[in-house]
Amino acid sequence: MKRTLVKTCRLVCAGVLALAISTAFLPCAMAAGVSASTEMEAFGEERAEALAESISEAVFETFTDETLVTPYEYVPYGDLTVLSGCSAEELEALLKDSGLEGLGSCYAEKEQTHGINALFLISVAQLESGFGKSKLAQNCNNLGGIKNGNNGYMEFPTKQDCVDYQATLLRDDYLDENGKYFEGKTTKDVSQSYCGGSESWYTQVESLMRTNFEKIMEMREAS
Incomplete structure (x- = not known):
């Protein structure tokens, strides 16, 4: 293009x-x-x-x-539908030696197909699943603390299935202006319905996004 x-x-x-x-x-x-x-x-x-x-x-x-082309720059509490443009290899480097390792290409794909920032998706998964090492992540492939509506949590065949489900859920229901949980396009906005507006949740997600972005910048400067 x-x-x-x-x-x-x-x-x-x-x-x-x-x-x-x-x-x-x-x-x-x-x-x-x-x-x-x-x-x-x-x-x-x-x-x-x-x-x-x-x-x-x-x-x-x-x-x-x-x-x-204007390169992506992380903006605190910015629009989560602005794509990071990070490659699958760069995203994979963020997941190395964690329970999310091997999902870099999946997150890169979902960013493009779903129009949602991959750094946001990864940061939510890192927070909700303890970097992929929680029992829910290991036993149910549930990386987002996603509930099933019956006071329990959803189970997924694979971690990739969970990433796809969560990307679709967040993009369609929380970040689309016609979505039933739409409050805006920032982490704080998403938190209003995703976790009851928890300040701890959205500030931790933002902190992880910043850290992940800075790691990507360091890798690019070193290459």
Whole structure:
């Protein structure tokens, strides 16, 4: 997509420059009593396009794909539907040596398919499951402390199934403006119905999100 954006910008730039070259002849053409198109033909359309293309290439060679995309920055109590853009490998590094190890690619996928920040999903799982080592996580693959509505907790065939269920639940019911538990798009907003507005819950999730984000930044700087 980024390459398409650059190519499109180049074409637009080339078109604008070609137009500018053609209109530069307009005053002289009018004074001589001939049309601008005749003057343009005299200059040569191919030469004009070649010049425009060379200029646009010179302009764009100073840009990279990164300059066209605003990188994600962690914002305390920010919009949880803003994607982190972290790779599966980066997310997996956050889960190493924990009970959540091996789920990095799953979290990366759910971020893209469900439109929910992967760092948020991971931080909730780390808090609710004791980094994947709680009895509920180990015996029931329940990483989010998700209740079944009968004073008990849900069981999942795999941890991946739990991640998918929780991502869907949070995105559709808590973060969608039409969701039945929607209060807003921050951790504090989600907490209102997810855990009775517990300040301890949303501040701990925020702390984990910040820590995870800083670890990702450190890994990127070191690479």
